Amino acid sequence: MNSNKNLTGWQRFLQKMTKANEIGKEEDIMTDHDYDGIKELDNVLPPWWLYGFYITIGIGIFYYVQVFTNSEKYSQKEEYAAEVAKGKAEVEAYKKANPELFNTDVKLLTDAASLEAGKKVFTTYCVACHMADGGGGIGPNLTDDKWVLGGGIEKIFHVISEGGRPGKGMVAWKSSIKLKEREQVASYVISLQGTTPANPKAEEGDIIWTKQ
Numbered sequence: 001m002n003s004n005k006n007l008t009g010w011q012r013f014l015q016k017m018t019k020a021n022e023i024g025k026e027e028d029i030m031t032d033h034d035y036d037g038i039k040e041l042d043n044v045l046p047p048w049w050l051y052g053f054y055i056t057i058g059i060g061i062f063y064y065v066q067v068f069t070n071s072e073k074y075s076q077k078e079e080y081a082a083e084v085a086k087g088k089a090e091v092e093a094y095k096k097a098n099p100e101l102f103n104t105d106v107k108l109l110t111d112a113a114s115l116e117a118g119k120k121v122f123t124t125y126c127v128a129c130h131m132a133d134g135g136g137g138i139g140p141n142l143t144d145d146k147w148v149l150g151g152g153i154e155k156i157f158h159v160i161s162e163g164g165r166p167g168k169g170m171v172a173w174k175s176s177i178k179l180k181e182r183e184q185v186a187s188y189v190i191s192l193q194g195t196t197p198a199n200p201k202a203e204e205g206d207i208i209w210t211k212q
């Protein structure tokens, strides 16, 4: 051991933490092991290392106790269930806050006022491509019973809301036309079926759907 008295506190601390044997005094801790002239010193385990080891044992015990006595809180299963429940609640809250985006309860409206309102929306946004009488232009003829993307109020509402196939020109209207108005214009589109447009575009699409 180093017996030098003129050490700073820090040096003394380091010495305590390492308990290193002083160089030149190997004899003190020399064992009688001798392997072809290679000798072995009996150094103690450095306390800094030993304390780290004790700390990991302490953490291990703490962790073990937590996991096995407090399993509700720490089991992965519970944790997962809690996360899922939290996520679901967030989704529900979001749906509630944005009914515009999540109403799947679309109905075919047949009353005159709704169709009139639908016609107004159609005249404002849709005639450029589908013509005022629905005969079609850039977009398909909406008066026949052939559909590219599907007939029926739900599908037509969906196409109006989400748009057609990419690059075809039918954009998603959900951000510019209100849900109620989309329901009205979809109903209006259906009301056009069976009418005779001035310049009907040739039938397009493989889906056949006719309103009852």
Ligand code: HEC
Residues within 6 Å of the ligand: 121, 122, 125, 126, 127, 128, 129, 130, 138, 139, 140, 142, 146, 147, 148, 149, 150, 151, 156, 159, 160, 164, 165, 166, 168, 169, 170, 171, 173, 177, 185, 186, 189, 204, 205
């Ligand atoms: C810029 C031109 C354009 C405008 C404006 C437009 N559409 Fe379209 N629409 C199209 C095209 C092109 C298609 C075909 C999409 C495809 O093939 O994927 C289409 C498809 C449709 C379809 C599906 C037809 C089928 O056969 O399945 C419906 C319904 C429809 N549009 C309704 C509307 C309504 C309602 C509006 C107004 C809110 C509107 N469109 C505005 C170009 C337009």
